[in-house]
Amino acid sequence: MKSFIVAMLLAASAAGCVREPEGPPEVPLLPGGYRLRLDSNRVDPGQFVTEETPDGIRVTTGPGGIVWRPPDTVSVGDFRAEATFTLMGAPVAYREGYGVFVGGRNLDGPSPRYLYLMVRATGEYMVKRRVGQATETIVDWQPHASVLPVAEDGDTPTNVLAIEAVDGETLFLVNGTVAFRMPIEEAEPFGVAGLRVNHRLDLIVGRWTLGPPSPEAPTASVP
Numbered sequence: 408m409k410s411f412i413v414a415m416l417l418a419a420s421a422a423g424c425v426r427e428p429e430g431p432p433e434v435p436l437l438p439g440g441y442r443l444r445l446d447s448n449r450v451d452p453g454q455f456v457t458e459e460t461p462d463g464i465r466v467t468t469g470p471g472g473i474v475w476r477p478p479d480t481v482s483v484g485d486f487r488a489e490a491t492f493t494l495m496g497a498p499v500a501y502r503e504g505y506g507v508f509v510g511g512r513n514l515d516g517p518s519p520r521y522l523y524l525m526v527r528a529t530g531e532y533m534v535k536r537r538v539g540q541a542t543e544t545i546v547d548w549q550p551h552a553s554v555l556p557v558a559e560d561g562d563t564p565t566n567v568l569a570i571e572a573v574d575g576e577t578l579f580l581v582n583g584t585v586a587f588r589m590p591i592e593e594a595e596p597f598g599v600a601g602l603r604v605n606h607r608l609d610l611i612v613g614r615w616t617l618g619p620p621s622p623e624a625p626t627a628s629v630p
Contacts (some may be wrong), residue, residue: 408580445472463613475601488600489569495609502607511599530556553584573620584626
């Protein structure tokens with residue numbers, strides 16, 4: 408588990424706003440077989456710092472990107488991809504996001520595709536899809552009662568984010584509450600799952616799981 412999280416965080420630390428790579432992207436192979444794709448191939452993947460803490464792996468990011476392991480792939484059936492994030496040192500109203508993705512395809516090629524859920528310190532969430540050089544906004548940044556924000560300097564909110572495919576729907580959950588849902592045929596969630604982290608963030612990723620849906624029914628959606 409530690410090697411998995413370390414690798415993810417190394418990748419996550421290379422996160423940020425989506426920019427299209429110019430030319431063939433580099434896809435470094437990280438420890439444990441994990442891969443990193445930066446949003447730009449013109450940034451230095453070494454622009455991050457990671458350290459082990461009692462609560463997980465702490466990462467201070469530079470550029471933005473995604474991290475994944477090819478075996479973490481779901482091709483059919485119900486599943487849940489979930490990660491726990493603790494945001495450190497972010498000021499009030501900081502607008503860079505972090506989260507999980509599913510439906511990853513061609514992640515090391517010229518036309519990557521994935522669907523992702525992110526939250527940010529403002530107490531907002533969003534859902535987007537990336538297809539090649541374009542990003543499709545499914546839910547633009549909007550407030551949600553389940554997102555723990557940075558309400559005042561010094562806050563270190565912990566948010567558990569999950570994307571779950573179950574009973575013909577794709578659920579986007581924040582701290583166990585459904586923030587958004589869409590039919591599986593529209594979401595197309597099958598593929599590789601992993602993490603996405605934007606640039607200039609300080610996070611502790613304490614847990615990552617990919618497996619069957621939670622046996623407990625999620626909390627009803629709260630606006």
